[in-house]
Amino acid sequence: MEKPFIFINSAMSADGKLSTKERKQVRISGKLDFERVDELRAQADAIMVGIGTVLSDDPSLTVKSQERRAARKVAGKDENPARIIVDSSARTPLDADIFKKGEGTRIIAVSNSAPAEKVRKLEEKAVVIRTGTEKVDLEKLVRKLKEMGINTLMVEGGATLNWGMLSAGLVDEIYTFVGNLIIGGKTAPTFTDGEGFTEAELLGLELLSAKKIENGILLKWKVKKRN
Numbered sequence: 001m002e003k004p005f006i007f008i009n010s011a012m013s014a015d016g017k018l019s020t021k022e023r024k025q026v027r028i029s030g031k032l033d034f035e036r037v038d039e040l041r042a043q044a045d046a047i048m049v050g051i052g053t054v055l056s057d058d059p060s061l062t063v064k065s066q067e068r069r070a071a072r073k074v075a076g077k078d079e080n081p082a083r084i085i086v087d088s089s090a091r092t093p094l095d096a097d098i099f100k101k102g103e104g105t106r107i108i109a110v111s112n113s114a115p116a117e118k119v120r121k122l123e124e125k126a127v128v129i130r131t132g133t134e135k136v137d138l139e140k141l142v143r144k145l146k147e148m149g150i151n152t153l154m155v156e157g158g159a160t161l162n163w164g165m166l167s168a169g170l171v172d173e174i175y176t177f178v179g180n181l182i183i184g185g186k187t188a189p190t191f192t193d194g195e196g197f198t199e200a201e202l203l204g205l206e207l208l209s210a211k212k213i214e215n216g217i218l219l220k221w222k223v224k225k226r227n
């Protein structure tokens, strides 16, 4: 299948959580790790998050460094990569930060069951892609993104979208920054939620590198392809 190169970047606690049991964002990365994430954003053609992340964190997903935005401009690109929300039911607030901050394309991926009136309003602010009946069909979505010229796609969570992308076999590499804190809570989002694999389905990883950054560790993984 023709698809972009897809990688996930997430920051997790030492016990594998992405945020608290109230789904409240926690500062897991330190200054240096946020710099690394900003560089990854600046190099990507698009950044994708799930609607759960938008509703709980309201991220802008912009490139933060002025120098990196300027370098993108010199290379003939928008200051920010395309920002994509996977949002089956078109729940993205019309005043989300992603619409307010920074230049660049916004893409909302909805399913065919998303309410037409809300989709029409989103179309005034973003390119809307419809795939799937009740839930966005991630495989068709990434194929469409490739056709639109997106060759490198950075997925920034959350837990459910990570599962959707991994279980569909769409992810090539993963960066996990493991920070020096414990969050706990059986309902707190983990790096990968969703329904989970059976023993026969487990997804294998190859460790590409491990690097200490401030008081945490950055792990880079390659996802092994299933036969």
Ligand SMILES: NC(=O)C1=CN([C@@H]2O[C@H](COP(=O)(O)OP(=O)(O)OC[C@H]3O[C@@H](n4cnc5c(N)ncnc54)[C@H](O)[C@@H]3O)[C@@H](O)[C@H]2O)C=CC1
Residues within 6 Å of the ligand: 009, 010, 011, 012, 017, 018, 019, 020, 023, 024, 025, 026, 028, 049, 050, 051, 052, 053, 054, 056, 057, 086, 087, 088, 089, 135, 136, 137, 138, 156, 157, 158, 159, 160, 161, 162, 163, 164, 165, 189, 193
């Ligand atoms: N520490 C970190 O690096 C990050 C932490 N987070 C945290 O993660 C939490 C949000 O995670 P979630 O609630 O799991 O939401 P999520 O951001 O993973 O979005 C999930 C939603 O995506 C939509 N979706 C549509 N089609 C889908 C498909 N085919 N497969 C999977 N999802 C599909 C569904 O509506 C689903 O509810 C927040 O608490 C946020 O703070 C989010 C991003 C990064």
Ligand SMILES: Nc1nc(O)c(N)c(N[C@@H]2O[C@H](COP(=O)(O)O)[C@@H](O)[C@H]2O)n1
Residues within 6 Å of the ligand: 009, 010, 011, 025, 026, 027, 028, 029, 030, 034, 037, 049, 053, 057, 058, 059, 060, 061, 062, 156, 157
């Ligand atoms: N890489 C990373 N480290 C942390 O410690 C975090 N808390 C997060 N959170 C995610 O970053 C996004 C915020 O983006 P903007 O600053 O608004 O551009 C948001 O999606 C958080 O969940 N990431």
